[in-house]
Amino acid sequence: MNGNFFMIESPSFLLTLMTFFFFSIGLLSSAQTSTQKTYHFKVFLDDEVIGVQRFAVSAEGTRTRIDIEAEFDVKYFLITFYSYRHTNSELWEGGCLKEIRAKTNDNGESFFVEGTFKDGQLRLQTHNGEQHLKGCVKTFAYWNPAWFQSNRLLNSQTGELQPIEIQTVAEETLAVRGTPTPTQHRRIISDKFTIDLWHTMNDEWVGLHSTTQEGKKLRYELQ
Secondary structure: OOOOOOOOOOHHHHHHHHHHHHHHHHHHHHHHHEEEEEEEEEEEEOOEEEEEEEEEEEEEOOEEEEEEEEEEEEEEOOEEEEEEEEEEEEEEEOOEEEEEEEEEEEOOEEEEEEEEEEOOEEEEEEOOEEEEEEOOOOEOOOOOOOOOOOOEEEOOOOOOEEEOEEEEEEEEEEEEOOEEEEEEEEEEEOOOOEEEEEEEOOOOEEEEEEEOOOOOEEEEEEO
């Protein structure tokens, strides 16, 4: 360093520099309040891999966008006996669902759920018709345990608002990407299914188990 410095004598140049500086500060502040998280699960039926399910969670301020994609195929001797495709985009604000756009093909049977929150209610269109749900509606938001704390959750495949019970089971150690990890085990119980979820102590979603109507074990393994 030679100790020399330059004086900025042009007011217009100084104004441009200050404008750029404060604009950059704004961009930095915006970046700091925006977070993105992806979950990529390999899905097993008993011990066989049947597909994947991906979740992309993008949060900025009080608004959160979730994009979900699922692809399952159950095959025996290269013959597909069951196929499932599901896409879903949700917009949340303040812990409540504000928009949903979901499409499902469940082994040839098609479903859709579309909804927008307006005038204090979520206005839904489904394959079964139209319904209006008042108040703070929540879906089965596995990735955020604070969000599925409710006595009713919206099924994004059928559009049904299902009564549920949430149980805290135990603190357990789960292998996550091959590493033993302390987790909190929770359980969602409805009249149609039971779902077991595992989150780290920092509330990162790392596992899911359930049982099909045929008694087979469905398992999500984080990749």
